[in-house]
Amino acid sequence: MARTLGLKGRPDRTDFARYVAALPPSNFRLGLTHVTTGYFLRDILDAKKITAMSDCPVLGRPLVYAFYGRPAYRTKHADTPSDLPFLFPAVLILDPDKVPRPRHVFGFDSGAFIAGLMDDYLDPYMPLFDFHLEPNVQSAARLAQTFFRTPRDFLNNNPTTSVSVPAGNFEAVSFSKMVSANGRGANQLDDRVSTPELIFDEIPIEDCVRAAILPDALAADPEIGGRIEGMGVQVKDYEWSGASRPSEYHRTIRKIAYGVFEDLKWL
Template sequence: MKKAKGKPRFRGGMPRRDNVRYDRQLIARSARGALPAELPLVHVTAAWLAKEIVRDRAFTPKWCDVFEKDLLYFFVLRPAYRSKHGNEESHQLSRFPVVFIVKPSAIPAPAHVYPFDTGGAAKGAFAKQADPLVYLEDYAVEASHNGAVGHIGWAFSSLDGYYRGDLKQDIQADIPLSESVTLGYIDVARMGIEGSNQHDKRASTVEIASSHNVALQDNIDLVVFPKQYVEGNPLYDEVIALGAEVELYDWQPNRAPDEFQEEIMTIAKAWYVRMGIL
């Protein structure tokens, strides 16, 4: 008998389930109602791809080799990212990040919600902290905006704490040692704390996936560009016409794309504060 094909595996990544016997302990930990019912979503991509998205006037799902289906990925509130070559210095402006902040209503029914970047988890980004026996699929939280925010309420207590990546201090106080999924999540999420030896904001940034196109018109609130990319470029006016504001960061050549994350997070936070979100 031919053996059924299992879930895709990546060297060093979290183990995968070949069945649906999920042990989703984080759903029961959700603190629904402690924070707003839904939060803005963030899509980060390279400047060249951002131009294509604006031209198409839509975000379009692409093949995901982790879940083997077409998906479109967002983070909740935080513009956390690491691109494939994000730590490599470059003079090519097209490689540098552009951030879209999107209304949560643009994705009324998420395909899934996870408490960290599943691409990074599957491909080994959190291997030094992750429990090697806990399956990736078990970390899923309720696939809804309430589920995403409820997880943030439990793990961080406040939006400001979540934005910084600071887990609440007593997070392990009432968790039995047998609750391996919850404890495994905490181990991974500690990588998102500033000053961690393996610091990676993706480790505690909530991910929402969509299986459908998302039109840009009136669904994007803010786009953060490298200012040099929109100088003399019709992109700026095109984004304004779509109903969004534009903020700019000062790109510099021969730096790495990931080096601009803190500056972009500062810009986004200032906008959130101005909008009364943070």
């Protein structure tokens, strides 16, 4: 059956949110990542803020998505070869202490949840908003530290095996099983299942965006890379070649992002 946002006849459960809120405060706080393409980046620069270009297909309104720590988002065209550099990933690194208060926070990719990719670890009736967390960056940080212990283990998707969750907190049990599965199982879940997702109405570039990672062809262009640098944002590039696939640059982009985290003393 299709996943829903909530169940009719009862309010959203808060068991998982209360469990996460009671976890020890995190002693590390990583940056956030917003992954887009060069095409949409041009509109972001024009607006001087990150805004949605259309309604979210899950929540039905214009929303901006970011991930905690990992640049984990992939588009459905990630494996399609292209000779157009503006179709390739552009990643904005966001300061976790400067972003607006998120509207929603989940412990995973909400789109993958609604699409049924996590069904092996859920009751058929579990709705998305029973997994809703307190809407702040600390919720994401607490979750990452508890299930991964160190920032490096989190970034490398190396979960700890020592987390004990209460058997009566069904949402926490499901989340724990999804994290520990770590690529195994029928659906072969990737790291989006354990990357906290933060959802905003909009995010201004000023103060919030600390760095941008772009294809070198765009980074060198004064209308793209030049404008970004003019806004006081650090520009990092990756070597791009024509007729390649966006997914081919995923590991390179991660390495650059984590270097930015180190430069900013987040690692």
